[in-house]
Amino acid sequence: xxxxxxxxxxxxxxxxxxxxxxxxxxxxxxxxxxxxxxxxxxxxxxxxxxxxxxxxxxxxxxxxxxxxxxxxxxxxxxxxxxxxxxxxxxxxxxxxxxxxxxxxxxxxxxxxxxxxxxxxxxxxxxxxxxxxxxxxxxxxxxxxxxxxxxxxxxxxxxxxxxxxxxxxxxxxxxxxxxxxxxxxxxxxxxxxxxxxxxxxxxxxx
Numbered sequence: 001x002x003x004x005x006x007x008x009x010x011x012x013x014x015x016x017x018x019x020x021x022x023x024x025x026x027x028x029x030x031x032x033x034x035x036x037x038x039x040x041x042x043x044x045x046x047x048x049x050x051x052x053x054x055x056x057x058x059x060x061x062x063x064x065x066x067x068x069x070x071x072x073x074x075x076x077x078x079x080x081x082x083x084x085x086x087x088x089x090x091x092x093x094x095x096x097x098x099x100x101x102x103x104x105x106x107x108x109x110x111x112x113x114x115x116x117x118x119x120x121x122x123x124x125x126x127x128x129x130x131x132x133x134x135x136x137x138x139x140x141x142x143x144x145x146x147x148x149x150x151x152x153x154x155x156x157x158x159x160x161x162x163x164x165x166x167x168x169x170x171x172x173x174x175x176x177x178x179x180x181x182x183x184x185x186x187x188x189x190x191x192x193x194x195x196x197x198x199x200x201x202x203x204x205x
Contacts, residue, residue, distance in 0.1 A: 002123035002201055004070045005078040008085055008166075009128030009178075010158050012138040017184050018128065018193070019080045025194055029075045031066055052094045053104040059086045060112060067119050082122065087112040089161040097157070121171040124201060129163075132156060134179045174200050 005028065007015045016032060023030040035041055040058055044051040063083035070077045087109075095105040130138075135155050166175065174196055183189040 001076065003073070003076055004067070004120070004122045005076065005124045005126070006082045006122035007078065007080055007126045007128065008082050008162075010130060010135055010155060010162055012135040012142075012155075013128040013130040014138060014178055014183070015080050015128060018126070019078050021183060021190055022194070022197065023078050026076070026078075028078045029073075031070070031077050031079045033080045048094065048099040052091075052100040053108065056086055056091045056094070056100070056108055057111070059083075059090075060108070060115065064115050064119070071120065079122070082125070083112075083115070083119070084165065085162075087116070088165040089158055093154075093157050093161055097154075124172045124174065124197070125169065126197070127162070127166050127173065127175045128178045129166075129175055130159075130178050132159065135159075172200065 005022070007019050007022075009015050019030055019032065022028060038055075038058065040051050040055040044055045060083065063081075063086065066079065067083065070079070091100065091105060091108050091112075094100040095102065100108075132152060132155055136152070166173070176193060176196075181189045181193075183193055
């Protein structure tokens with residue numbers, strides 16, 4: 001039985017919407033990225049250079065605990081965003097943009113390497129691929145104050161890193177191009193995703 005399903009994608013790609021949709025369909029337990037209780041997120045968007053390391057260590061610690069809980073539990077859990085996205089996308093991007101010092105980044109990488117040796121990859125990773133216009137539209141639609149400061153070049157850099165990570169990902173993987181999909185409002189789009197998830201989990205292709 002698959003215990004750990006994960007949904008990955010850039011900011012605004014539709015991860016939470018899809019996570020909730022699949023959870024409702026399959027009766028899976030949901031594990032969302034809880035931004036409201038995140039003690040660093042607002043400060044980070046105000047001053048990325050000051051708070052980048054704190055934020056990434058917080059995410060790393062939280063997601064590590066989440067994975068341990070998923071693997072020790074008896075329920076199938078669908079997770080909104082993965083520990084790998086922090087390590088391969090967000091932290092390196094902050095370092096490359098000069099928003100995390102090399103000292104902090106090396107420290108973070110060593111911490112992640114130690115943790116990654118102790119965790120299993122998800123039983124299925126679902127990647128939502130979205131272009132910049134789609135991301136911007138969905139970010140604006142949800143209207144989170146702390147996301148107002150996100151720049152287009154930041155989203156573009158993240159997209160490039162997502163594509164590089166997915167190209168080298170070795171676990172069970174499903175990719176959906178969501179630019180022309182609206183699985184929240186269009187039942188046909190939702191059904192298409194469910195059918196592919198079903199086939200992949202049951203080994204039909």
